[in-house]
Amino acid sequence: xxxxxxxxxxxxxxxxxxxxxxxxxxxxxxxxxxxxxxxxxxxxxxxxxxxxxxxxxxxxxxxxxxxxxxxxxxxxxxxxxxxxxxxxxxxxxxxxxxxxxxxxxxxxxxxxxxxxxxxxxxxxxxxxxxxxxxxxxxxxxxxxxxxxxxxxxxxxxxxxxxxxxxxxxxxxxxxxxxxxxxxxxxxxxxxxxxxxxxxxxxxxxxxxxxxxxxxxxxxxxxxxxxxxxxxxxxxxxxxxxxxxxxxxxxxxxxxxxxxxxxxxxxxxxxxxxxxxxxxxxxxxxxxxxxxxxxxxxxxxxxxxxxxxxxxxxxxxxxxxxxxxxxxxxxx
Numbered sequence: 001x002x003x004x005x006x007x008x009x010x011x012x013x014x015x016x017x018x019x020x021x022x023x024x025x026x027x028x029x030x031x032x033x034x035x036x037x038x039x040x041x042x043x044x045x046x047x048x049x050x051x052x053x054x055x056x057x058x059x060x061x062x063x064x065x066x067x068x069x070x071x072x073x074x075x076x077x078x079x080x081x082x083x084x085x086x087x088x089x090x091x092x093x094x095x096x097x098x099x100x101x102x103x104x105x106x107x108x109x110x111x112x113x114x115x116x117x118x119x120x121x122x123x124x125x126x127x128x129x130x131x132x133x134x135x136x137x138x139x140x141x142x143x144x145x146x147x148x149x150x151x152x153x154x155x156x157x158x159x160x161x162x163x164x165x166x167x168x169x170x171x172x173x174x175x176x177x178x179x180x181x182x183x184x185x186x187x188x189x190x191x192x193x194x195x196x197x198x199x200x201x202x203x204x205x206x207x208x209x210x211x212x213x214x215x216x217x218x219x220x221x222x223x224x225x226x227x228x229x230x231x232x233x234x235x236x237x238x239x240x241x242x243x244x245x246x247x248x249x250x251x252x253x254x255x256x257x258x259x260x261x262x263x264x265x266x267x268x269x270x271x272x273x274x275x276x277x278x279x280x281x282x283x284x285x286x287x288x289x290x291x292x293x294x295x296x297x298x299x300x301x302x303x304x305x306x307x308x309x310x311x312x313x314x315x316x317x318x319x320x321x322x323x324x325x326x327x328x329x330x331x
Contacts (some may be wrong), residue, residue: 001047002295004277006201007174011123011153013078015270015295017050018043019205019281020066025057028224031283033065039285040069044077046292052177052203052279054082054127055112059092059116066233068117074118080177080203081116082157083108084127098328100130102141109145125155125177128328129163139170146171155203158329161194168171173200176274182265182307183215183234183246183316192273200275207269207278208262215247215261234318243319248311259297262287266294268307 002015023036040051053066063081070077086099087109112121124145126138145151153174157169166175176195180187181204195202210229211217219241229235234243250261257264262280269278280291299307319326 001049001292003049004201004275006123006203006275006277007153007172008199009153009172009174011078011174011201013050014048014279015277016048016266016292017052017078017080017203017277017279018048018053018232019279020062021052021057022281023283024062024065026228027124027283036065036283037069039283039288040066041073042089042285042290044070044073046289049076050078050080050279052080052205052276053116053123055083055087055108055115056085056094056127058084059087059094060115063112063115070159071117077119078122080115080125081112081121081154082127082141083112084125084130084157086205098128098130098132100126100133100138102133102137105138105141107136109150120149121151123153123155123174124151125157125175126159126167127157129156133175134172135166137164139167143171159316161190162200164191164194164200168198168200173198174223175201175203175277177205179206179320180208180266180269180276180278181209182250182311183209183213183243184320192221195275196238196273202273202276204269204276204278207280208265210235212243213247213250213261213265215251218244231322232318232320233322234316234320236318239318243314245314246311246316249307249314253307257297257303259293260290262308263292263294263297264299266291267297267299270294271299271304279331 003012005012006014024030053062083105084100085094086097142154155172155175157177208214219237223229250264254261254264282288
């Protein structure tokens with residue numbers, strides 16, 4: 001497995017990580033947890049060293065799953081988790097807002113360490129920028145935890161350019177995690193140039209468009225009633241119908257290369273910058289192996305130009321979040 005470096009303090013991760021959220025949260029009925037533990041361990045066996053979770057996924061059950069799965073190989077892997085939502089640290093009740101007060105951050109980290117069965121968090125992200133807490137206070141709280149050895153690296157998620165700069169001035173940011181794929185390219189405008197300037201790595205989540213870019217979802221696909229994609233405007237029937245053109249492009253290029261659309265989508269991301277490490281999620285072993293195949297797939301300059309020109313003619317339809325979720329994103 002190829003390795004990539006996030007940030008300037010030497011955080012090395014596999015070129016492709018594994019997003020674990022969907023193993024217990026978000027995409028309908030949760031799979032069998034023992035099967036998910038085996039899936040995570042299979043990823044380790046195939047060279048994946050970068051695993052992503054968060055306290056809000058459940059809350060808590062996803063961190064517990066990841067902790068159990070990775071405990072036998074703890075020193076071989078990088079575990080990333082997140083704080084930032086207003087979750088009662090006793091009951092687990094998600095109050096629905098944000099909370100990055102320094103005292104709350106410390107409490108969250110202590111509890112996450114127990115769930116993850118470890119003595120340090122390799123990469124700790126602020127999940128969403130909290131407008132009620134100065135970024136300098138957030139970065140300062142994480143800096144203290146780094147000095148205590150409980151956290152190794154600081155990250156941000158869905159943060160805008162100003163928030164990134166303010167945080168980085170207090171405690172170097174190793175990575176920004178935000179959505180980025182062929183059907184969500186907003187980070188190219190300001191975020192990627194800022195990260196390159198500051199020496200910050202980028203961790204794209206939903207690199208396969210929440211499954212859409214695999215070519216296995218169309219306008220007729222029905223999701224489980226608890227699947228959060230039911231609330232996403234981009235997954236409305238009309239939007240899926242309109243956005244099929246992007247999938248058709250990936251299918252065409254994939255056929256030329258004798259690979260899959262998902263592998264083209266991931267290889268395209270990996271080709272953008274050497275400091276990008278996507279974290280596609282899956283609950284299926286064959287999908288894991290398919291995704292990992294993208295690491296060895298090299299797209300030529302001509303391939304990338306062909307994709308670029310064709311994608312530029314395809315206007316993607318639909319917002320990527322429901323209105324309430326969108327309000328929590330600081331751009």
